[in-house]
Amino acid sequence: MANMTEQNAKVLDFDYQIQQQDEAFPTLQILNNAGQLVDEETFNQSDISDDDLVAIMQRMILSRQLDIRSTKLAKQGRFGFFAPTAGQEASQMASSYAFKDDDWLFPGYRDIPEIVVKGWPIWKAILWSRGHAKGNEMTTEDGKPVNAWMPQIIIGAQYVEAAGTALGLKKRKQDAVAYTYTGDGGSSQGDFYEGINFASAYKANAVFFIQNNGYAISTPRKLQTAAQHLAAKGWASGLPSMVVDGNDPLAMYLAAKKARAWSVAGNGPVLIETLTNRLEPHSTAGDDPLRYREQSDIDEWWKREPLIRMRQFMTDKGIWDETKEQAYVDEVNALIDDQIKIADNIEKQKISDFIKNTLEVPSQAMQEQIDKFESEGK
Amino acid sequence: MANKTYIAAIQEALDLALAKDDNTLIFGEDVGENGGVFRATDGLQAKFGEDRVFNTPLAESGIGGLAMGLATQNYRPIMEIQFFGFVFEVMDSIAGQMARTRYRFNNTRNMPIVVRSPYGGGTKTPEMHADNLEGLVAQVPGIRVVMPANPADAKGLLLSSIESNDPVVFLENLHLYRSLKGEVPEGYYTTPLDQAAIARQGDDISIIAYGGSVPVALKAADELAKQGINAEVVDLRTVSPIDIKTIGESVQKTGRVLVVQEAQRMAGIGATVMAEISERFILSLKAPIGRIAAPDSIYPFAQAENDWMIKADDVVEKAKEVVNYD
Ligand SMILES: Cc1ncc(C[n+]2csc(CCOP(=O)(O)OP(=O)(O)O)c2C)c(N)n1
Numbered sequence: 001m002a003n004m005t006e007q008n009a010k011v012l013d014f015d016y017q018i019q020q021q022d023e024a025f026p027t028l029q030i031l032n033n034a035g036q037l038v039d040e041e042t043f044n045q046s047d048i049s050d051d052d053l054v055a056i057m058q059r060m061i062l063s064r065q066l067d068i069r070s071t072k073l074a075k076q077g078r079f080g081f082f083a084p085t086a087g088q089e090a091s092q093m094a095s096s097y098a099f100k101d102d103d104w105l106f107p108g109y110r111d112i113p114e115i116v117v118k119g120w121p122i123w124k125a126i127l128w129s130r131g132h133a134k135g136n137e138m139t140t141e142d143g144k145p146v147n148a149w150m151p152q153i154i155i156g157a158q159y160v161e162a163a164g165t166a167l168g169l170k171k172r173k174q175d176a177v178a179y180t181y182t183g184d185g186g187s188s189q190g191d192f193y194e195g196i197n198f199a200s201a202y203k204a205n206a207v208f209f210i211q212n213n214g215y216a217i218s219t220p221r222k223l224q225t226a227a228q229h230l231a232a233k234g235w236a237s238g239l240p241s242m243v244v245d246g247n248d249p250l251a252m253y254l255a256a257k258k259a260r261a262w263s264v265a266g267n268g269p270v271l272i273e274t275l276t277n278r279l280e281p282h283s284t285a286g287d288d289p290l291r292y293r294e295q296s297d298i299d300e301w302w303k304r305e306p307l308i309r310m311r312q313f314m315t316d317k318g319i320w321d322e323t324k325e326q327a328y329v330d331e332v333n334a335l336i337d338d339q340i341k342i343a344d345n346i347e348k349q350k351i352s353d354f355i356k357n358t359l360e361v362p363s364q365a366m367q368e369q370i371d372k373f374e375s376e377g378k
Numbered sequence: 379m380a381n382k383t384y385i386a387a388i389q390e391a392l393d394l395a396l397a398k399d400d401n402t403l404i405f406g407e408d409v410g411e412n413g414g415v416f417r418a419t420d421g422l423q424a425k426f427g428e429d430r431v432f433n434t435p436l437a438e439s440g441i442g443g444l445a446m447g448l449a450t451q452n453y454r455p456i457m458e459i460q461f462f463g464f465v466f467e468v469m470d471s472i473a474g475q476m477a478r479t480r481y482r483f484n485n486t487r488n489m490p491i492v493v494r495s496p497y498g499g500g501t502k503t504p505e506m507h508a509d510n511l512e513g514l515v516a517q518v519p520g521i522r523v524v525m526p527a528n529p530a531d532a533k534g535l536l537l538s539s540i541e542s543n544d545p546v547v548f549l550e551n552l553h554l555y556r557s558l559k560g561e562v563p564e565g566y567y568t569t570p571l572d573q574a575a576i577a578r579q580g581d582d583i584s585i586i587a588y589g590g591s592v593p594v595a596l597k598a599a600d601e602l603a604k605q606g607i608n609a610e611v612v613d614l615r616t617v618s619p620i621d622i623k624t625i626g627e628s629v630q631k632t633g634r635v636l637v638v639q640e641a642q643r644m645a646g647i648g649a650t651v652m653a654e655i656s657e658r659f660i661l662s663l664k665a666p667i668g669r670i671a672a673p674d675s676i677y678p679f680a681q682a683e684n685d686w687m688i689k690a691d692d693v694v695e696k697a698k699e700v701v702n703y704d
Binding site for chain 1: 434486522
């Protein structure tokens with residue numbers, strides 16, 4: 001028997017195939033844990049200005065403070081649903097800094113900070129978490145529309161919706177993209193595949209993020225799929241897909257910026273897997289992480305959280321210090337205090353409003369219900 | 379006026395909607411060159427281009443999400459679900475997502491989507507294609523469910539659905555597509571949503587039907603007329619929300635009611651109609667409300683459908699029972 005061709009040998013060598021997948025997805029990292037540049041050349045080529053660095057740092061601080069305050073309020077029973085974000089600031093805030101006002105954000109329930117920096121007032125986010133209809137307005141303080149969807153509760157649904165908006169932006173020849181976030185768990189959903197595949201088939205303007213934060217509630221990443229890299233799922237749809245150190249603000253910003261530019265130019269969507277970790281419970285509704293992970297693992301990840309390395313890097317650069325940080329923390333907390341007051345003072349919602357918000361023109365039965373509740377002042 | 383099939387009336391409405399508003403888009407599986415498996419979109423891609431009428435990858439949830447995202451960009455998507463038996467794949471988009479948009483955005487956003495889909499049976503499709511799942515979607519607040527029973531309504535109601543700023547599930551009766559013809563007015567016109575029609579005047583009994591059960595009820599009414607019973611047929615046209623006013627007027631006139639649906643008896647539209655009548659007009663009733671519905675089994679397919687589906691004879695029988703009750 002003649003020897004196999006090299007090509008056929010590769011096709012039939014399954015170990016080789018698995019090894020190939022691993023080699024195909026190196027991790028993008030620019031800033032290491034110690035806050036040192038590991039790729040000076042990429043950084044120098046990136047055009048990240050000192051102002052950008054400060055802005056990214058401020059956004060990450062805003063997110064962290066919002067997280068601390070929201071968790072406290074939740075413990076006091078003054079908040080509704082809240083999904084903590086500590087540890088994911090680079091994945092969320094540095095990536096979203098790469099997008100513009102005209103871009104459309106499709107957030108998951110953990111992506112409240114991304115919507116807030118797009119202009120959604122914190123007081124509305126608080127009301128949304130409490131289920132108050134007034135929080136359901138995706139508008140700025142001055143009533144201007146914010147190009148974002150409500151935080152999505154159904155895992156994966158935002159992916160197919162983002163694909164539709166991405167196609168719409170392409171059809172309208174807009175200089176904008178739709179960008180969306182899900183988790184490692186979310187990347188198992190059918191809608192995840194349908195979303196990336198639709199956007200890819202239409203070469204639509206989209207950037208997809210998988211925030212691989214280690215857990216889907218209690219289910220560890222390794223039980224989600226045997227795929228070695230969640231980013232590899234993008235390849236089946238023909239998209240450029242990459243793995244990024246999700247705790248590295250510089251890598252996250254750069255990856256997102258490049259992906260946006262590529263997509264806006266008409267090349268189709270990009271998929272970005274961010275390697276990060278959720279440092280706190282899944283939500284403030286009573287999840288105890290110690291039922292499914294070790295405290296030592298959590299402690300270890302706290303040492304790798306993104307603010308530490310960004311603080312170090314910027315301090316070494318001479319553009320950041322403790323005083324600046326404290327001043328900004330105070331500023332943000334004063335803002336949050338004001339926002340809580342606004343939220344607390346919003347008029348109680350009415351059942352009649354719920355019904356009015358159901359159809360543009362209510363039916364006879366609905367109108368009867370509206371009249372009844374209104375006559376009772378409800 | 380021209381005599382047209384139900385499917386031709388639908389095709390004409392889609393054609394007119396595309397011509398009227400550039401924001402109108404049609405997409406789904408095989409709706410392009412092929413014109414849909416039932417040819418409802420026949421010729422529309424050739425006329426309006428692939429930018430307006432296009433095929434999607436084969437994924438219903440993707441189609442639903444696509445519609446929502448496009449609506450976000452001020453398009454008015456008309457999406458096709460090839461058979462309503464496949465609605466489960468896209469149920470989250472329809473019931474969980476688009477229906478809730480107005481509520482979720484505190485009345486600041488519209489969701490002008492039409493979900494077109496063939497439903498019902500009687501055409502010997504394979505398993506899981508034919509189904510009467512209107513009750514399932516009618517239970518969902520924030521969405522309309524429109525089920526025309528004749529070609530003229532199919533055209534006018536479809537154009538109204540496309541103009542609606544709320545999502546509409548527009549259900550087209552599989553069996554009526556080619557078996558039913560009727561006079562269809564020329565040009566662009568709309569038939570108001572949420573309004574029932576009196577399909578036949580009468581004063582002995584009100585037969586309340588919708589979609590594919592209307593022709594069955596009309597056939598039964600003709601037979602009843604021969605036997606000296608003058609039945610009124612109320613065609614609901616929109617099954618969610620239901621036009622209680624028109625039902626009430628008919629019930630108060632006749633005092634006797636028979637509700638007819640193609641769907642299984644359990645839960646569903648007929649049950650809601652009976653409940654509304656009991657709650658509001660019970661003192662006008664001279665007899666218990668009768669009901670004709672399909673058996674509470676899984677929808678059978680192919681040859682088995684014929685035995686299972688409701689028949690005009692059953693309607694005649696039950697109507698006589700209601701009329702003769704005293
Ligand atoms: C369709 C659907 N199934 C289940 C849930 C319940 N649920 C909420 S969050 C969650 C885990 C999600 O994990 P992941 O996608 O990794 O995101 P993370 O919470 O880690 O950010 C589950 C199962 C849901 N919200 N939606």
